[in-house]
Amino acid sequence: MDMKTELLENRVFDDIAIGDSASITKEITQDDIALFAVISGDINPAHLDAEYAATSLFHHIVAQGVLTAGLISGVLGTKLPGPGTIYASQDLKFLAPVSPGDTITATCTVTEKILEKHLVVLDCHCVNQNGQEVLRGTAVVLAPVEKVSRPAITLPEVRLLRHERLRSLLARATAGSPMPTAIAHPCDDVSLLAAVEATERGLITPILVGPEQKIRDTAAAHKLDISGFQIVNTANIHESAAKAVALVREGTAKLLMKGALHTDILLHEVMQPGTGLRAGKRLSHVFVMDVPTYPRPLLVTDAAINIAPTLEEKCCIVQNAIELAHVLGIETPHVAILAAVETVNPAMQATVDAAALCKMADRGQITGAILDGPLAFDNAVSAAAAAQKGIKSTVAGQADILLVPNIEAGNILAKQLTFLANADAAGIVLGASVPIILTSRADDDRARLASCAIAVIMAGGQHHG
Incomplete structure (x- = not known):
């Protein structure tokens, strides 16, 4: 066995004495809080929104509650009594808030042993890096009666995937008025969904350019509400591309968005001398x-x-x-x-x-x-x-x-x-003279909305704050 491998060893009931103590120390991070939110579904802004939390009396209540209590569980499960311990009950009081960056030391001390049930009562408390007590209470556990000594399990690496950058672009784009947008041939579910999503977020005012009945049938089949959208009827893909470009050229629309047609078809109309959207670039x-x-x-x-x-x-x-x-x-x-x-x-x-x-x-x-x-x-x-x-x-x-x-x-x-x-x-x-939004069937909703947001920012002059 590798001598560097950490061993987990327990303390059986008979070897535990009143006054025995064990501790764990951990720095609380924003990722710890985010992981709890992912697992529990608790997206309370008191612990996920730093600006809100700063003004909240109960800021980061999840950190002081679940995460610090989790450290207590860590002491009991790995150190005292250790592997084989069964949690029976706990009574904990949270005395002060805990925020990302705080270093918490959790300590459990044996105060009582109940022989007939092999129960152990422990005083539990947590202090921060300044010595301030943030949690105190008691825990009752069923102590193991058989000795356990085994290598510690290597925990899986966990990475949190954040997409704040595209979200910040979306927030910036929605600060202005919705941008009139000609959508060329939106005759599939992805094109119409992109139009609906961007409209609901206040990014665009869509002008659907394509065969009207086909557009309405597609919307109905996929339960998409387009009742408030303007539709410009066309006969085919090529007419849809030409008309969408014309709407932008005449100023009715400020943005152009690709629907269910090949990019080449749309860009062919964009590049047409005299009728397209060429801008010398x-x-x-x-x-x-x-x-x-x-x-x-x-x-x-x-x-x-x-x-x-x-x-x-x-x-x-x-x-x-x-x-x-x-x-x-x-x-x-x-x-x-x-x-x-x-x-x-x-x-x-x-x-x-x-x-x-x-x-x-x-x-x-x-x-x-x-x-x-x-x-x-x-x-x-x-x-x-x-x-x-x-x-x-x-x-x-x-x-x-x-x-x-x-x-x-x-x-x-x-x-x-x-x-x-x-x-x-x-x-x-x-x-071109206006940004052209391209979306793909493989895009998720963030990517579709971000494509619209970037175009809106470029066309509308929402300057970086």
Whole structure:
């Protein structure tokens, strides 16, 4: 047996003496409170909303109640009496609040033994790092009568997946008035659900552009209430795309949203000379990703429109993403130009393009950001990985924008982050006269709403606070 393995050993009833004592010390974290909320369903703002809790007399009542009492249980179950102990009853009083960052020491001391039932009565109390008593009471347990000595079980690693960044964008977008939005051919449940959700959250006022009967039949089949929505009747997909673009061009709608039609069909109408929404820029797609394991929003471009962009096209793509980053409140975004290696190799066009883009930024041809590349993905998002390779860069490990070499790399990267790293990805097309909202059947409600929120922020001027 590994000598470093922790052993759990109990104290049988006959070996326990009055006055015996044991303790456990733990720092209470916000994750501890969040885990309890997930398990119990208790989402009381007194312990999940720091601003509310600060004004609440009973702030963080869950921490002082369940978590500190849980430490008592930990002492009884692992130390005194230890493994094999059965909890009989407890009487605890919570004397002071406990907040994240407090270090709590729980102590249990034997005060009485009841021989005929092998019961042990213990005085229990918890104090914080300042010596203030936060809990006191008694516990009665059925002590084990057989000796137990066994290796401690390794607890599973638990990670909390938070998506506050997209939620903050949603809160910012809903601060203004709903944005009139032309939705091209919303003839499936996902398109209509996105319209309903965004309307309910006050993001958009939808204009459904498509075959009216088909739209109504789809809504009825999926029990979606669209009774208050304006519908512009069209005969087919191509007419839906053309009419939705026309509504934006004439000013009736301020945003354009893709429904149940292929992206190419919609963008073909957007790019039509004279009738489209061209704004003198190249169209490009950005995924605004909320990756729970990454400390900042991550913009991935281009993963949906430009298949194999040239150097000139990459210049436009990265500038579009930089401008979006500014709107989202990232004042000087760090742009990592991705490739498979960190050195320029003439046989790998992506590395040559990366070097050229960095020099273009130095000469003012790309503005508003700090660029570096070529960088492999690990060096772009991990300072430790970059340090191991001796890479000195202000972008390495701090990337806000990832410029991918081609559409395959971008699509694979975004979907890996979504499906393996539990990221949310809000998709938007930039470069037209208005933002274009793209949603996918694989999107969850957060991602769909975030896509709308980003478009609303861009079109409505909800400046970063």
